[in-house]
Amino acid sequence: MTAQLNPRGDVAVLVPAAGAGVRLGPGAPKALRLLGGEPLLVHAVRRIAAAPSVHTVVVAAPAADVDAVRALLAPVAPVTVVPGGAERQASVAAALAAVPAGPEIVLVHDAARALTPPDLVESVAAAVRSGHDAVIPVLPVVDTIKEVDAGEWVLGTVDRSALRAVQTPQGFRRAVLAAAHAAAGDPLTDDAGLVEKQGVPVLCVPGSEHALKITRPFDLALAEYLLAAGA
Numbered sequence: 541m542t543a544q545l546n547p548r549g550d551v552a553v554l555v556p557a558a559g560a561g562v563r564l565g566p567g568a569p570k571a572l573r574l575l576g577g578e579p580l581l582v583h584a585v586r587r588i589a590a591a592p593s594v595h596t597v598v599v600a601a602p603a604a605d606v607d608a609v610r611a612l613l614a615p616v617a618p619v620t621v622v623p624g625g626a627e628r629q630a631s632v633a634a635a636l637a638a639v640p641a642g643p644e645i646v647l648v649h650d651a652a653r654a655l656t657p658p659d660l661v662e663s664v665a666a667a668v669r670s671g672h673d674a675v676i677p678v679l680p681v682v683d684t685i686k687e688v689d690a691g692e693w694v695l696g697t698v699d700r701s702a703l704r705a706v707q708t709p710q711g712f713r714r715a716v717l718a719a720a721h722a723a724a725g726d727p728l729t730d731d732a733g734l735v736e737k738q739g740v741p742v743l744c745v746p747g748s749e750h751a752l753k754i755t756r757p758f759d760l761a762l763a764e765y766l767l768a769a770g771a
């Protein structure tokens with residue numbers, strides 16, 4: 541039996557949360573590390589659950605922690621927890637397989653983007669609902685970008701005007717995401733990449749600086765600051 545949030549909602553949110561967090565340094569799996577005294581995953585799920593369109597949330601947890609994650613999230617929101625895989629893509633596929641009949645819009649959202657505002661969940665879902673098969677939140681790139689050889693010698697300067705930094709939640713018509721995962725080969729770093737390989741147009745909508753991905757220790761420190769400031 542899959543847990544539901546809003547039975548009249550039309551959105552399922554998949555939360556890959558099975559990563560180790562190697563770049564954050566030694567410690568518990570990243571989704572379980574603390575921000576303001578609570579695990580990143582709790583922050584992420586709380587904000588997803590505050591988005592009124594959300595019908596179902598499926599979390600892909602580290603396989604060894606599935607029961608602990610179920611217990612952790614029970615007081616936060618009704619969620620389904622499944623074991624994740626060795627790569628993010630496999631974790632998303634496992635969560636997608638657990639979505640019940642009903643929601644025709646599926647969002648994929650990193651637990652590591654713990655402070656993502658509910659408004660961003662709603663705006664991505666609304667863009668899919670309005671007829672777009674695939675929608676991603678993006679921000680402009682603010683640094684000058686260089687192509688380098690072996691990470692050391694500059695080969696050239698890339699025109700950044702057409703570049704965007706891509707966030708989550710990424711939103712899809714359910715059948716489009718399912719077909720892209722069914723056809724998936726080697727793992728890609730995001731779900732839009734799989735959909736692009738199927739020739740499906742992907743729409744960009746404005747992202748949010750609060751949806752930063754907590755990847756390195758500095759990101760966690762920044763998130764602590766943002767949380768204390770009311771994010």
Ligand SMILES: Nc1ccn([C@@H]2O[C@H](COP(=O)(O)OP(=O)(O)OP(=O)(O)O)[C@@H](O)[C@H]2O)c(=O)n1
Nearest residue numbers: 556557558559560561562563626627631651652
């Ligand atoms: N096998 C994996 C790997 C990643 N993720 C999830 O995918 C999201 C984005 O991944 P990232 O931020 O790169 O997390 P990690 O893989 O944990 O980071 P690292 O590469 O530093 O270990 C995270 O919520 C992470 O938990 C997952 O569900 N399953």
Ligand SMILES: C[C@](O)(CO)[C@H](O)COP(=O)(O)O
Nearest residue numbers: 628650706707708729730753
């Ligand atoms: C999905 C993602 O968050 C979009 O920016 C990103 O691609 C995850 O990448 P990572 O290498 O797993 O951090």
